[in-house]
Amino acid sequence: MSALARWFRGSGYHVAGYDRTRTALTEQLEAEGMLIHYEDDVKLIPLDFIDDALIVYTPAIPADHKELNYFKAQGRKLWKRSEILGKITEEVFTVAVAGTHGKTTTSSMVAHILKYAGKNVFAFVGGITQNYKSNLLIGDKDAGEQIMVVEADEYDRSFLRLSPAIAIITAMDPDHLDIYKDEEDFVDTFNQFAGQVKSNGVVFAQGNCPVRKLDNSRSLHFYGEAASDFSPFNKRIEKGYYVYDLKTPAGTITNIVLGIPGDHNIQNSIAAFAVGLQLGIPAETIKNALKEFKGVKRRFDYIFRSEKITYIDDYAHHPTEIKAFLCAVKEVYKDKKVTAIFQPHLYSRTRDFMDGFAESLSIPDALILLEIYPARELPIPGITSSVLLDKVNLTEKKVVAKSDLMKTLESTDTDILVTIGAGDIDQFIEPIKKFLEKEASR
Missing domain, CATH: 3.90.190.20 (Mur ligase, C-terminal domain)
Structure with a gap:
């Protein structure tokens, strides 16, 4: 939500909102010119927003929230975060990163690789990147082809509102069973998301994910396991860094160095590497970008x-x-x-x-x-x-x-x-x- 708020603020709009708790992040948003309050009270909604505003909410807001129900009672159009993201990315080449875990780090890695390679990248991610101290990267709307990187959230089936050109699925371990009927429903919904990739698009799925074969207009590649299209080997730790080699359909890439620890981050980096190669970025450029990737706040x-x-x-x-x-x-x-x-x-x-x-x-x-x-x-x-x-x-x-x-x-x-x-x-x-x-x- 904060990245979306920053996008609107950066586009010249006035932004106000509610959050349950004051944090360092909300204080940063206030410093950037947004009006934020922390008590659920209709009287605290700025007058300028009462009659004329785009109302965006997250499904995490409880159903009995007074301010949300105030706008509902007025008959106002209410937009979920995912619907707005879908509108923003409708006409833009989009890389969407979904998965039960790993999507914030992976989407941040993809955005970093693209920016490092000089691409005109816009990115909405779910955490504060250590490289850029923000959860939003803004490119130049007038600088040619844009590439949008978004974190595709499975909660409330939000990611079904996206139709990306490239999708990553990092994991499909069941979660949010308060929303999904059962594990089968959860897996089916992820497969529905994969099927929404645009014609001639590509899905990169972690090797353990039960992603079903797509129609001939879309490509499906697996990564991370021994039999995958993108398979790591010779994994080791050198001078405190995680290092590995990678087998790809185009050949072997050696000595990939990660600036952040963990075998799970090797998996995340392989997905980001695959997207970089798909977009024509040289392997050496991707390697250099990954070595300089500093991670995401609150992730290791x-x-x-x-x-x-x-x-x-x-x-x-x-x-x-x-x-x-x-x-x-x-x-x-x-x-x-x-x-x-x-x-x-x-x-x-x-x-x-x-x-x-x-x-x-x-x-x-x-x-x-x-x-x-x-x-x-x-x-x-x-x-x-x-x-x-x-x-x-x-x-x-x-x-x-x-x-x-x-x-x-x-x-x-x-x-x-x-x-x-x-x-x-x-x-x-x-x-x-x-x-x-x-x-x-x-």
Whole structure:
């Protein structure tokens, strides 16, 4: 939503809106000239927007939201974020990145490669890129052919409003089962998205994704597995960097160096590499771009490092994402004690993937579990962080209230500290950083 808001502001429109919580990002948007309020109160809607405005909302807004229902009662046309993205990209060559996980990093990689190669790229991504300090890249509307990169969200089937020229599908692990009937419905919808790629378009799908064969007007290529069209081999870590070689339909590319860690990011980079080659970018240019890619805020995000402790933050909120992140941490820091602080996101997701969460959260050496972040949901009887904790196979584990977290850290002895989650756990990043800085200065 913030990238879309920035796009309209950058196009000369006045922008106002509501958010549930004041954050560093919303403060940046206010500094850029947007009017933001944090209380659900119709009286706080700026008068200029009452009668004449494009109203855009995210499905994450709860159904009983007073301001949203005010506009509904007026009979105003309400647009979902995905509908506006669909309108913006209708006439533009678009690369859409979908998937249960990895889409923010992958779309950021694609946008970075295109910009590095001198392409006229516009990009809407779901996180703040470290290279550009923004979730929006704006090209030149008058500088020839534009390429739009968008993150295609599967929640609420939003991505079905896009018809890209190139699509990436990074993963199809079931999620959002509060929206989809079951796993079959989830997979069918992803396949519907793949089928919406424009004629003569291309779909790049991770090798484990059950994407069905497309009609002859569209190409389907798999990546990331041994039998895939784009297959990595000779993976290794050199001087702290992840390095690999890549088999492609056009030949082998050697010594691809990643500036960010994790085998899951090798997978993401292969998808981005494939798109770059599809768009005619030389392999050496793509390699140089990937080496300089610094990642995305809240994706394996180094917050603090000292001789005594390293602190990393990550947005992971699905069991597969958490497993990928924690395995990467353990691989990089083999002989170090890792303590994870995790905040579950949504009662329904915690219920649907309870065993998967328990397995992933058994990877670190110690676990601090916060209460479930409800977002748009009401509590579900019997679904609590304590129930999840009982299933985690660790000796050193506890549930901690948010109000007690900082005090708990005072008595926590660890080498590597990680915070994980998609709720409001990010509000602790700065306090934890300041605490560790203070400890390091003693």
